[in-house]
Amino acid sequence: MKTGLLSLCGVIASSMLFAPVAYAAKPAEASELRPAAPFIREGSNNQNPTVGKLRGRLLRIKRPLLIVGDLERSIKFYVDLVGLELYSVEPTFDRRPESLGYELFNIDAGSRKRMAMLNTSTEVRGMTLQEVRDMQWSVQQKPRTSTILFETDDLIATVERVRAAGYQVVEPVAGEVPASLGVPALRFIEGGVIDPDGHVISFFQYFADDDEWRAIKAKLSH
Secondary structure, three states: OOOOOEEEEEEEOHHHOOOOOOOOOOOOOHHHEOOOOOOOOOOOOOOOOOOOEEOOEEOOOOOOEEEEOOHHHHHHHHHHHHOOEEEEEOOOOEOOOOOHHHHHOOOOOOOEEEEEEEEOOOOOOOEEEEEEEOOOOOOOOOOOOOEEEEEEOOHHHHHHHHHHOOOOEEEEEEEEEOOEOOEOEEEEEEEEEEOOOOOEEEEEEEOOOHHHHHHHHHHHHO
């Protein structure tokens, strides 16, 4: 697995993939920037391991699962291009229409399925790929309805690897939210890729260093 940061932030609606941002008139100094886990809701603390307990109950994203048409192809995409690590893969197909997965994903009773599990840089078995065979797929072109969002420290390189392999990418853009009402400024780039089955995978990367931020903005402006 790549040594850089690649952590799973969650599954969000694609309408939130590239949120509108305001651009600061004056670039924020590094000391004014918030840390790399910036989305702080009132009454929560990103450094507190109890975050995610709503009204005394546990509720957190455990593991996203993507339905794919060719497991080996998808493993190659997510390991070689995105940078995840293969944890396990089922060697044979399962055909048990009474199992929950068939109902959850509206899989035909005669279809076969098998899965692989992937690690991120911070989560073991952080993502699942499930191959479905012997079934006609419905291809949705637009609007795209969901994405998996990763925080990374090499967004540009990831997008370029995917592009070089012949897959569609969503070009990275730079965004800056100025400091306001005691909330530190936020500087970031975001972009995305489309996997072999049409799933949208999006990436965020945060910047605290002034020189690095200026360099990445200049690179994206060309």
